[in-house]
Amino acid sequence: MKGIIFRCLEELVINTKGMDVWEQLLEKHCPEDRVYVSARSYPDEELVGLATSVSQALNLSMPETLKAFGTYLFGFLAKRHTSIVEEFKSFEQLIISIDDVIHQEVQKLYEEPNLPTIEAKIYDEHTIHLVYRSPRKLCFCAEGLIYGCAEHFNKTIKIEHPLCMHNGEKECLLKITHS
Ligand code: MNH
Ligand code: ZN
Numbered sequence: 001m002k003g004i005i006f007r008c009l010e011e012l013v014i015n016t017k018g019m020d021v022w023e024q025l026l027e028k029h030c031p032e033d034r035v036y037v038s039a040r041s042y043p044d045e046e047l048v049g050l051a052t053s054v055s056q057a058l059n060l061s062m063p064e065t066l067k068a069f070g071t072y073l074f075g076f077l078a079k080r081h082t083s084i085v086e087e088f089k090s091f092e093q094l095i096i097s098i099d100d101v102i103h104q105e106v107q108k109l110y111e112e113p114n115l116p117t118i119e120a121k122i123y124d125e126h127t128i129h130l131v132y133r134s135p136r137k138l139c140f141c142a143e144g145l146i147y148g149c150a151e152h153f154n155k156t157i158k159i160e161h162p163l164c165m166h167n168g169e170k171e172c173l174l175k176i177t178h179s
Helices: 003-017 018-030 044-057 062-080 084-085 090-097 098-109 140-154
Strands: 117-124 126-133 157-163 173-179
Touching: 003 018, 003 044, 003 062, 018 044, 044 062, 062 084, 062 140, 084 098, 090 098, 090 126, 090 173, 098 117, 098 173, 126 140, 140 157, 140 173
Parallel strands: none
Antiparallel strands: 117 126, 126 173, 157 173
8 A cells, every 4th residue: 555545544643633642553553663655555454454443542443434534535635636636527527537537647656556446337317336346445445535525526425335345245336326
Protein backbone atom coordinates (compact mmCIF):
# COMPACT_ATOMS: atom_id res chain seq x y z
CA MET A 1 0.00 0.00 0.00
CA LYS A 2 1.25 3.45 -0.93
CA GLY A 3 2.40 5.88 1.74
CA ILE A 4 -0.33 8.38 0.77
CA ILE A 5 -2.92 5.98 2.25
CA PHE A 6 -0.95 5.78 5.53
CA ARG A 7 -0.52 9.57 5.55
CA CYS A 8 -4.28 9.90 5.42
CA LEU A 9 -4.75 7.50 8.35
CA GLU A 10 -2.06 9.42 10.24
CA GLU A 11 -3.89 12.73 9.70
CA LEU A 12 -7.23 11.23 10.73
CA VAL A 13 -5.84 9.66 13.93
CA ILE A 14 -3.85 12.75 14.91
CA ASN A 15 -6.86 15.05 14.32
CA THR A 16 -9.30 12.89 16.28
CA LYS A 17 -7.15 11.18 18.92
CA GLY A 18 -3.96 13.21 19.10
CA MET A 19 -0.31 12.73 18.33
CA ASP A 20 0.36 10.48 21.35
CA VAL A 21 -2.15 7.88 20.20
CA TRP A 22 -0.60 7.84 16.69
CA GLU A 23 2.90 7.43 18.16
CA GLN A 24 1.66 4.48 20.23
CA LEU A 25 0.09 2.87 17.17
CA LEU A 26 3.32 3.23 15.19
CA GLU A 27 5.27 1.68 18.05
CA LYS A 28 2.94 -1.29 18.18
CA HIS A 29 2.66 -2.03 14.46
CA CYS A 30 5.68 -0.65 12.64
CA PRO A 31 9.43 -0.97 12.45
CA GLU A 32 11.30 1.68 14.40
CA ASP A 33 11.44 5.23 12.99
CA ARG A 34 8.79 4.53 10.38
CA VAL A 35 8.06 7.55 8.19
CA TYR A 36 5.49 7.28 5.41
CA VAL A 37 6.45 8.78 2.06
CA SER A 38 3.39 9.14 -0.21
CA ALA A 39 4.91 7.60 -3.34
CA ARG A 40 6.62 4.66 -1.59
CA SER A 41 5.04 1.31 -0.80
CA TYR A 42 4.69 -0.25 2.66
CA PRO A 43 3.42 -3.67 3.73
CA ASP A 44 -0.38 -4.10 3.59
CA GLU A 45 -0.23 -5.87 6.97
CA GLU A 46 0.99 -2.64 8.53
CA LEU A 47 -2.16 -0.82 7.41
CA VAL A 48 -4.34 -3.69 8.61
CA GLY A 49 -2.56 -3.68 11.99
CA LEU A 50 -2.95 0.07 12.40
CA ALA A 51 -6.62 -0.04 11.31
CA THR A 52 -7.33 -2.91 13.74
CA SER A 53 -5.96 -0.87 16.65
CA VAL A 54 -7.87 2.21 15.51
CA SER A 55 -11.09 0.16 15.45
CA GLN A 56 -10.41 -0.98 19.04
CA ALA A 57 -9.63 2.57 20.17
CA LEU A 58 -12.87 3.85 18.63
CA ASN A 59 -14.93 0.86 19.74
CA LEU A 60 -16.05 0.27 16.17
CA SER A 61 -16.10 -2.88 14.05
CA MET A 62 -13.42 -3.24 11.39
CA PRO A 63 -15.95 -2.67 8.55
CA GLU A 64 -17.24 0.51 10.25
CA THR A 65 -13.69 1.71 10.78
CA LEU A 66 -12.68 1.08 7.17
CA LYS A 67 -15.84 2.84 5.97
CA ALA A 68 -15.08 5.90 8.11
CA PHE A 69 -11.49 5.86 6.92
CA GLY A 70 -12.54 5.52 3.27
CA THR A 71 -14.95 8.45 3.61
CA TYR A 72 -12.14 10.63 4.92
CA LEU A 73 -9.73 9.23 2.32
CA PHE A 74 -11.76 10.52 -0.62
CA GLY A 75 -11.35 14.16 0.44
CA PHE A 76 -7.70 13.56 1.24
CA LEU A 77 -7.01 12.14 -2.24
CA ALA A 78 -9.15 14.77 -3.97
CA LYS A 79 -7.14 17.55 -2.28
CA ARG A 80 -3.85 16.05 -3.48
CA HIS A 81 -5.00 15.10 -6.96
CA THR A 82 -7.25 18.05 -7.76
CA SER A 83 -6.85 17.88 -11.54
CA ILE A 84 -7.98 14.22 -11.63
CA VAL A 85 -11.10 14.81 -9.54
CA GLU A 86 -11.99 18.16 -11.19
CA GLU A 87 -12.53 16.36 -14.50
CA PHE A 88 -15.82 15.05 -13.17
CA LYS A 89 -18.98 17.11 -13.12
CA SER A 90 -21.16 14.62 -11.26
CA PHE A 91 -21.10 11.81 -8.70
CA GLU A 92 -22.38 9.33 -11.25
CA GLN A 93 -19.77 10.27 -13.86
CA LEU A 94 -16.92 9.91 -11.36
CA ILE A 95 -18.07 6.53 -10.07
CA ILE A 96 -18.34 4.98 -13.53
CA SER A 97 -14.83 6.29 -14.35
CA ILE A 98 -12.90 4.95 -11.32
CA ASP A 99 -11.21 2.12 -13.19
CA ASP A 100 -10.80 3.57 -16.71
CA VAL A 101 -9.84 7.12 -15.81
CA ILE A 102 -8.93 7.64 -12.14
CA HIS A 103 -6.95 4.50 -11.43
CA GLN A 104 -5.46 4.74 -14.93
CA GLU A 105 -4.03 8.14 -13.95
CA VAL A 106 -2.84 6.65 -10.66
CA GLN A 107 -0.94 4.03 -12.70
CA LYS A 108 0.95 6.85 -14.43
CA LEU A 109 1.70 8.82 -11.26
CA TYR A 110 2.72 6.03 -8.89
CA GLU A 111 5.22 3.27 -9.41
CA GLU A 112 3.52 -0.14 -9.43
CA PRO A 113 0.44 0.73 -7.39
CA ASN A 114 -1.76 -2.09 -6.10
CA LEU A 115 -5.20 -1.19 -7.30
CA PRO A 116 -8.49 -3.08 -7.22
CA THR A 117 -10.56 -3.95 -10.30
CA ILE A 118 -13.76 -1.93 -10.29
CA GLU A 119 -16.56 -2.32 -12.81
CA ALA A 120 -19.27 0.27 -12.34
CA LYS A 121 -22.32 0.39 -14.57
CA ILE A 122 -25.36 2.61 -14.58
CA TYR A 123 -28.30 0.33 -13.78
CA ASP A 124 -31.02 2.96 -13.90
CA GLU A 125 -31.43 6.70 -13.34
CA HIS A 126 -30.94 6.32 -9.58
CA THR A 127 -28.81 3.20 -9.32
CA ILE A 128 -25.21 2.21 -10.07
CA HIS A 129 -24.02 -1.38 -9.74
CA LEU A 130 -20.35 -1.66 -8.84
CA VAL A 131 -18.33 -4.88 -8.78
CA TYR A 132 -15.19 -4.79 -6.62
CA ARG A 133 -12.35 -7.30 -6.86
CA SER A 134 -9.00 -7.18 -5.07
CA PRO A 135 -6.76 -9.61 -3.21
CA ARG A 136 -6.65 -6.96 -0.46
CA LYS A 137 -10.42 -7.27 0.13
CA LEU A 138 -10.81 -3.59 1.05
CA CYS A 139 -14.45 -3.42 -0.06
CA PHE A 140 -15.50 -1.51 3.10
CA CYS A 141 -12.87 1.09 2.32
CA ALA A 142 -14.34 1.28 -1.21
CA GLU A 143 -17.79 1.84 0.33
CA GLY A 144 -16.37 4.68 2.41
CA LEU A 145 -14.66 6.23 -0.62
CA ILE A 146 -18.01 6.21 -2.44
CA TYR A 147 -19.71 7.94 0.54
CA GLY A 148 -16.86 10.47 0.55
CA CYS A 149 -17.38 11.05 -3.16
CA ALA A 150 -21.10 11.63 -2.55
CA GLU A 151 -20.22 14.25 0.12
CA HIS A 152 -17.90 15.90 -2.39
CA PHE A 153 -20.82 16.34 -4.81
CA ASN A 154 -23.33 17.14 -2.01
CA LYS A 155 -25.34 14.03 -2.77
CA THR A 156 -27.18 11.70 -0.43
CA ILE A 157 -26.65 8.06 -1.30
CA LYS A 158 -27.29 4.60 0.05
CA ILE A 159 -25.12 1.53 -0.52
CA GLU A 160 -26.16 -2.10 -0.31
CA HIS A 161 -23.48 -4.78 -0.27
CA PRO A 162 -25.40 -8.00 -1.04
CA LEU A 163 -22.39 -10.03 -2.25
CA CYS A 164 -19.10 -9.86 -0.38
CA MET A 165 -15.66 -11.49 -0.64
CA HIS A 166 -15.71 -11.63 3.17
CA ASN A 167 -18.65 -14.03 2.86
CA GLY A 168 -16.79 -16.31 0.47
CA GLU A 169 -17.91 -14.71 -2.81
CA LYS A 170 -15.26 -14.20 -5.49
CA GLU A 171 -16.15 -10.52 -5.78
CA CYS A 172 -18.22 -7.87 -4.02
CA LEU A 173 -21.33 -6.23 -5.42
CA LEU A 174 -22.22 -2.73 -4.28
CA LYS A 175 -25.63 -1.35 -5.23
CA ILE A 176 -25.48 2.43 -5.00
CA THR A 177 -28.73 4.41 -4.90
CA HIS A 178 -28.53 8.17 -5.41
CA SER A 179 -31.15 10.93 -5.71
MN1 MNH B 1 -8.64 4.62 -5.36
C1 MNH B 1 -6.40 2.54 -3.68
C2 MNH B 1 -11.20 2.53 -4.47
C3 MNH B 1 -10.94 7.14 -5.92
C4 MNH B 1 -6.11 6.86 -5.82
N1 MNH B 1 -8.77 2.87 -4.29
C5 MNH B 1 -7.74 2.18 -3.65
C6 MNH B 1 -8.28 1.06 -2.93
C7 MNH B 1 -9.64 1.07 -3.15
C8 MNH B 1 -9.94 2.19 -4.00
C9 MNH B 1 -10.70 0.13 -2.58
C10 MNH B 1 -7.49 0.10 -2.04
C11 MNH B 1 -6.71 -0.97 -2.80
C12 MNH B 1 -7.52 -2.21 -3.10
O1 MNH B 1 -8.73 -2.28 -2.80
O2 MNH B 1 -6.94 -3.16 -3.66
N2 MNH B 1 -10.70 4.78 -5.28
C13 MNH B 1 -11.57 3.78 -4.95
C14 MNH B 1 -12.95 4.26 -5.10
C15 MNH B 1 -12.87 5.58 -5.50
C16 MNH B 1 -11.44 5.90 -5.59
C17 MNH B 1 -14.19 3.41 -4.84
C18 MNH B 1 -13.95 6.58 -5.77
C19 MNH B 1 -15.13 6.56 -5.19
N3 MNH B 1 -8.56 6.62 -5.80
C20 MNH B 1 -9.60 7.48 -6.01
C21 MNH B 1 -9.10 8.79 -6.35
C22 MNH B 1 -7.73 8.71 -6.35
C23 MNH B 1 -7.39 7.35 -5.98
C24 MNH B 1 -9.97 10.02 -6.63
C25 MNH B 1 -6.71 9.76 -6.65
C26 MNH B 1 -6.80 10.59 -7.62
N4 MNH B 1 -6.60 4.66 -4.89
C27 MNH B 1 -5.74 5.68 -5.21
C28 MNH B 1 -4.40 5.36 -4.75
C29 MNH B 1 -4.48 4.09 -4.13
C30 MNH B 1 -5.90 3.69 -4.21
C31 MNH B 1 -3.15 6.23 -4.91
C32 MNH B 1 -3.35 3.31 -3.44
C33 MNH B 1 -2.66 2.32 -4.37
C34 MNH B 1 -1.56 1.56 -3.64
O3 MNH B 1 -1.52 1.59 -2.42
O4 MNH B 1 -0.69 0.98 -4.30
ZN1 ZN C 1 -17.33 -6.94 0.23
